[in-house]
Amino acid sequence: MKRILVTAGFVGILVVGSAVPTAAISDAGSTPLPGTGARVEVSAWQCNAYADKCSFKTSTKTMRGGTRYRVSKISNTATVKANGWQATLALSPSGTPVSENTRQVSWTNKNTWIADVSGIADPGGSLNTSITTCSDGGAFKSGVKAFASACAND
Template sequence: MKRALLVTGLVGMLVVGAGVPTMAISDRGSTSLPGTGARVEVTAWQCNAYSDKCSFKTSTKTMKGGTRFKVSKISNTATVKANGWQATLALSPSGTQVSESTRRVSWTNQNTWIADVSGIADPGGSLNTSITTCSDGGAFTSGVKAFASACAND
């Protein structure tokens, strides 16, 4: 997994909270979609620092030679986890509760090249709470499928 810091342009869309951070954390992963020449690219972004809430966004895309590659079905699942002693997590959109500290939100599209999920994480329970945002994506077309994952954490 690679960590990257994205500067201000993207951050304005990703950051919510009392203190506005100047950077976001991201991670990406990819794999080939067999027999198509295309790749499934998955990305996870989240705010780098926050005082109350933290924005997140996950994405799955299919690309071929730098251009969009339409598939039969493409999905993305965002898993957001609050890390820390007795950590809890509220999420908007609420998603599926995996545990007190973890929520999962999924989106699936058909006959297109992209599936995204975004929202606001509201961690609680500890002064030392941090957030981890994972993106799991899959694409399906012409009888082949491929999956990729990425996780961003502070």
């Protein structure tokens, strides 16, 4: 279990077992949805300091001119990986195991502009374990499709 000691002057705070981030690490990516004037925008977010568990969120959105753009189908896959020697990973929601240290959770919506996935990652293994959260998203409308990706690392 990781323990992080944060000090300010003579006051110390010990954070234990918290999934609430003190700050966030994020990444974003986008690509055009051909022939529509819209863009597929993806984002990946995770806490950057945690004692035991780390919250994460991924999102796929379609936007045109700063406004929501409805598509036939939009999907998002969150891939969360624990990094480190003999790292393991538990995830809530549990998702699909890819390996001992990697899980995926997917969500697909129809006739809307957004698909989100969020949860709590519980990395284990070495004392120096960290996580990486990646977001892979796609949108489909009128026979065209586009995909984008983003990854946040602590």
